[in-house]
Amino acid sequence: MSATALQPEPHRSSLAARVLRTPLTELLRGHLAPALDAERTVAAAGLPASLAELTCGVIRRTRLWRREKLEVARELLAHFQDGLAAGAAADDLAASFGDPAQAAKLIRRAKRRNRPALWKALRLTRRTIGALVLFVLIVYTVQAVRIYTQRPNIARNFAAEWNAAPLAVPESERAWPIYRAAALALGEWPGGRANVSQRPGRADWPALVEFVEENARSVALYRQAAAMPKLAWVYTTQLQDEDARLWNPGHAAPSASAPAQPAVQDPDFVMFLMLPPLPVLRDGTRLLTIDAYRAAETNDPGRADADIRAILQMADHARETRVLIGDLVAVALSSRACDLLGTLLHDHPQLFSPEQLVAIAHRLATVGGGTLRVRFDSERAIFEDMLQRYYTDDGHGDGLPRPDLLGMATMVDGQTRDNSPLGGACAKLLLPAASTVMAGRRDLHATFRDYIDRSDVEAELPLWERPAQVAHDGLEAMGRSPLAHVRYWPLFILAPALDNAGRIGEYATQTRDATLTALVLELYRRRHGEYPSSLAALTPQWLPKVPPDRYDGQPLKYRLVDGQPLLYSVGVDRKDDGGRLPNVPNVAPDAPNRESRANHLARMWRPPPNPNHPPPEPLPDGDWILWPPIE
Amino acid sequence: MRIERELMRGAGPVAVLKLLERREMYGYELVEALSKRSDGVLAMGQSTLYPMLYNLEAKGFIESTERTAPSGRERKYYHLTRSGRTQLAEQTGQWLAIARAMQTLGILPGPTAGWEAAS
Structure with a gap:
């Protein structure tokens, strides 16, 4: 085979020359110049068809940049032209070339090694990103399969456990049907339930008496x-x-202001168990408190006595619900009874007979079985029940969040969550990715348990032994980290503020102890014609011992002011100010409820003063007055 | 004689470097020289030679320049760099060590061949 005459194409030309040579259509396609078109160069070289085809095939397969292809094409062309010039046959040259596919592959690899460092860096970046995306996709897929293919394992029916005791109570001993009848028979509160003063002498008192x-x-x-x-x-x-x-809605109180029932599929889900008895008990307490004051006004001690005892029994009924909110209501009702009794002792000291006072004292001392501590057991049960429903179960205490968990936030706090189908679908798509950041079932449970355990330990301590609110501060500090907030968000939604709940029991205990002491002081006065000079005179005949001041652990503070007793605690500043209320900042001296607000400030627990860590605001300088009552 | 691919992969680059030690050469010339001077043992087609040249160029052992040959044709000439000379020296040393080892083992003829008989 004879070689075709060679017509080498000039391939070194200026940019302007190449632009001028480029047809407009090629320019519009982004091709700068025919000079960079390797196949045209091959065609123009005039090689035998077999060699031209071989060269074009190889450079096409290299998938290199146009400039690189052109370089390779020129080199191969030169090689074949040299071979032809040396007298070799075209077919022999083609045969000795080797495997075109292999050649293209090797040329591509070698040429790419010659590319600029920037291109190599970009390629490395691309590959790294690609690897990361692939890794994320694999993790996402694995998580999605684990999350969306597993059913919850409901191993424990907490609702059934809670209901075992009430179901065992004979019908004839059940209070709830009667409470319900009382609530259904109750009319609308004058001026609304929330605005009821419950005190004689207030503007709404005549309307309340009528009610x-x-x-x-x-x-x-x-x-x-x-x-x-x-x-x-x-x-x-x-x-x-x-x-x-x-x-x-629209029915007689307490239904009027009660929220609509949420739609909960699982009847045993303790988080959504309903507690209509609590608002009913609170309503009953309001009603009986007004009735007791009215009884005092009309000098009807038997009726007032019955009302006080009923309120104390309601506190025990509220505590029977065994949930945290039930205990809080029980404490509130007990304190309401103390407030009522304390006011009656002050305003109507002769109302009750000594026997009635002793009986009331015994009943008051046994409310809650003698303890007013708020229990956290129900919170453990609620959280564990949530975990078993909203997390998968690997059989070893661990698991991943399930899609249902996304609905929890909406059901717990429907006002702030996106409830739209699109939002829900997006959240479900994001869940497998989020689950890689979110704490697993074991971790979440352990963190929650740790919080409750610490809170339990703190709640067991009287106020005078509490150095700080470690559990609450720990949770709050954890919540300040955005990552921890995402990781443990079910915890932040569900964990109640147990620090305050733990203190409320202490406040109620102090109030109860002071009310009992005031009651005994009245018994003493009736026996001796005057109040004692110190509380020590009450022991052991009237009191087994003087109750402690919950803020310093010392006996409750007592003084006679103008012959009248004053019972107080040193309050949050842990300093005896002689029964003086603290000043209330930014409140005028003649503002209504000023004394009540001052007393509230003196009561609210804060960590003890620490010279090394002074509090951001000074502690209220004054005492917590316990009796006589401060409205 | 056909050389194993892995062996060729080791021998090819050093052979090319050796050919370029004395003067610059273009692709076809290298193919011809390799074939003739190794009696066809190290003959390689373009599909092997050019990727090898590009790799050596990427490593900085050789450089290329495009020039018009006396025949009037555009060619790319390759020449050895300083780094290439160092590499050739190292490779040569290694091949000599291999050759000596082969001689010691009696695989290649040489002064130490036949040690088995001696021992």
């Missing part, structure tokens, strides 16, 4: 219900029949 008289049947039913041994409320997530009427 109590009009609702005498409810009053009687509340007293009758309180006399029953057990509340016997059976937990459910969906109220039925008469109970549902309490939640029916």
